[in-house]
Amino acid sequence: MTKTNENEVNSDFTMNFGPAHPGSGNFAIKVEMRGERVLKATADPGYLHRGFEKLMEYREPMQNSVMSDRVCVLEPLQWNLVHAEAVDYLMGYEIPERAKYIRVILAELSRIQSHFIWYAVLSLGTGFMTGFNISIGYRDYILDVLNLITGGRVYPAGYICPGGVRKDFPENAENKILELLPKIDYMRKFALKENPAWLARFKDVGVLTKEEAIKFGATGPVLRGSGVAADVRRDDPYEIYDELEFNIPVLDKGDAYSRFKVGMLEIEESMKIITQAIDRLPKGEVRTPNLKPIVKFQKAEGEIYIRNELSRGEGAFYMVATGQKTPYRVKIRGPSFTHMIPIVEHLLTDVDYADVPAIYWSLYQCPADVDR
Amino acid sequence: MSEKSKHDKNQTIEEKLIEDLKSKLGTTVNYQKERRLWMTIDPDLIVETCTKAYELGFEHLSTISVTDWLKEGKHEVTYHLWSYTHNHLLTIKTKIDRKSPKISSINSIWGGNAETCERECHELFGVKFEGNPNLTPLFLEDWDGPPPFLKDFNWREFVKKEMYDQNNPREKVYFEVKK
Numbered sequence: 256m257t258k259t260n261e262n263e264v265n266s267d268f269t270m271n272f273g274p275a276h277p278g279s280g281n282f283a284i285k286v287e288m289r290g291e292r293v294l295k296a297t298a299d300p301g302y303l304h305r306g307f308e309k310l311m312e313y314r315e316p317m318q319n320s321v322m323s324d325r326v327c328v329l330e331p332l333q334w335n336l337v338h339a340e341a342v343d344y345l346m347g348y349e350i351p352e353r354a355k356y357i358r359v360i361l362a363e364l365s366r367i368q369s370h371f372i373w374y375a376v377l378s379l380g381t382g383f384m385t386g387f388n389i390s391i392g393y394r395d396y397i398l399d400v401l402n403l404i405t406g407g408r409v410y411p412a413g414y415i416c417p418g419g420v421r422k423d424f425p426e427n428a429e430n431k432i433l434e435l436l437p438k439i440d441y442m443r444k445f446a447l448k449e450n451p452a453w454l455a456r457f458k459d460v461g462v463l464t465k466e467e468a469i470k471f472g473a474t475g476p477v478l479r480g481s482g483v484a485a486d487v488r489r490d491d492p493y494e495i496y497d498e499l500e501f502n503i504p505v506l507d508k509g510d511a512y513s514r515f516k517v518g519m520l521e522i523e524e525s526m527k528i529i530t531q532a533i534d535r536l537p538k539g540e541v542r543t544p545n546l547k548p549i550v551k552f553q554k555a556e557g558e559i560y561i562r563n564e565l566s567r568g569e570g571a572f573y574m575v576a577t578g579q580k581t582p583y584r585v586k587i588r589g590p591s592f593t594h595m596i597p598i599v600e601h602l603l604t605d606v607d608y609a610d611v612p613a614i615y616w617s618l619y620q621c622p623a624d625v626d627r
Numbered sequence: 628m629s630e631k632s633k634h635d636k637n638q639t640i641e642e643k644l645i646e647d648l649k650s651k652l653g654t655t656v657n658y659q660k661e662r663r664l665w666m667t668i669d670p671d672l673i674v675e676t677c678t679k680a681y682e683l684g685f686e687h688l689s690t691i692s693v694t695d696w697l698k699e700g701k702h703e704v705t706y707h708l709w710s711y712t713h714n715h716l717l718t719i720k721t722k723i724d725r726k727s728p729k730i731s732s733i734n735s736i737w738g739g740n741a742e743t744c745e746r747e748c749h750e751l752f753g754v755k756f757e758g759n760p761n762l763t764p765l766f767l768e769d770w771d772g773p774p775p776f777l778k779d780f781n782w783r784e785f786v787k788k789e790m791y792d793q794n795n796p797r798e799k800v801y802f803e804v805k806k
């Protein structure tokens with residue numbers, strides 16, 4: 256795992272953080288060390304490269320819809336939504352109002368459960384096992400509801416599909432979601448408690464300034480933690496987000512704690528969105544009427560760049576259609592791609608090794624959407 | 628403000644932005660849909676155009692992608708830029724020769740972010756970005772075949788040839804011709 260570095264004058268040895276480290280995910284960082292100090296870090300992605308962009312060129316949109324779950328394990332419903340919106344635009348589908356509301360409710364539930372995992376891995380990375388256990392436990396309440404609605408706990412298997420959603424809410428689903436909210440609120444307050452040990456690990460660590468954040472292409476909580484009030488849901492609204500009232504939490508310190516806190520404050524906003532959407536949930540169809548299971552993609556021609564606000568930041572699909580059954584080209588932009596390669600390399604320069612997990616996880620990474 | 632007047636106001640802002648971009652970038656800027664603009668430029672002008680776009684407020688490089696137009700013999704390099712001030716996406720497209728694909732790097736503007744996006748395009752499509760000091764592969768280890776995302780690289784055939792054995796009873800199913 257470690258080796259002495261004879262060529263490099265400055266560093267004593269290089270070491271791997273990951274890919275088998277329990278706190279790194281399927282991702283590695285090669286760190287050059289001098290004593291306890293990290294001098295330089297090099298990201299080493301590729302452990303989860305499945306080539307989705309190429310695979311999608313060989314498959315029809317409904318098959319791709321199932322595959323789009325797998326782009327990121329931790330927020331599959333939101334990836335479903337980005338893919339579905341790209342096909343909807345190219346096919347010119349009008350989405351029924353009810354389906355739009357269901358899409359938003361599920362995307363926000365998915366965001367909350369993903370933020371819970373974030374809190375869990377931050378705790379795991381800094382040795383706070385209670386935080387990990389309690390957070391994963393509360394996440395499970397949300398997974399139960401997702402299971403009830405989509406049929407899959409983690410992977411919805413293309414529940415949000417081109418044309419709307421696959422099935423309507425089962426009976427009593429709205430109440431089940433509303434019953435979740437107090438539990439989510441309890442967990443959110445628990446995570447936001449100013450625990451001195453937590454503050455000592457995350458305050459003033461890994462500072463990313465506003466200018467750097469924009470230059471390196473940061474998005475989502477990482478960007479908002481550095482003082483830029485940008486959110487795709489507000490700036491480039493999709494589905495029904497422009498009709499809903501919610502705030503965008505912004506903190507301007509740019510350190511690991513600000514990033515984390517922005518994420519936890521977002522949970523409250525997501526809860527507001529869910530309450531409003533369930534209040535106004537209209538009745539009616541959930542998929543474009545008369546739409547057969549197969550999408551006739553031969554009719555589609557053109558291209559589109561669809562952006563969505565995922566839990567981690569800006570996720571996008573660039574899709575080109577040329578009148579074939581399958582898309583001609585698909586490009587997926589994962590939010591972690593910029594966070595985990597240029598930004599992590601920038602932040603892990605001249606820091607203590609003990610801060611590496613705190614900085615690494617505060618960037619809210621998902622190796623799956625780096626590699627795709 | 629009523630819905631209609633709000634819509635009209637947005638439209639005038641959009642028209643003004645398009646006019647502004649046209650005069651400053653010196654090319655036609657096309658309107659695709661709400662908040663989506665695109666333009667085509669000559670590959671030699673890429674650094675200059677991106678610099679101007681950056682100065683005009685398109686400061687977020689969302690991603691760089693390549694589309695392989697096999698029949699035309701061209702690679703289309705696409706730059707997606709978002710503006711936090713105008714809230715618009717500007718897509719800059721440029722076509723380069725497929726046989727010797729090369730284009731200048733835009734790392735002078737976006738530094739590490741542009742370099743990483745270009746590394747990906749170099750690895751998967753073989754496009755050479757001149758001026759990018761680090762084009763080492765990101766995803767594929769020990770790969771010495773052709774760039775895998777090219778349209779004329781058939782990975783199904785490749786896998787059959789390299790990975791499967793026709794004489795192995797478990798794997799011969801992959802060689803059976805579908806009726």
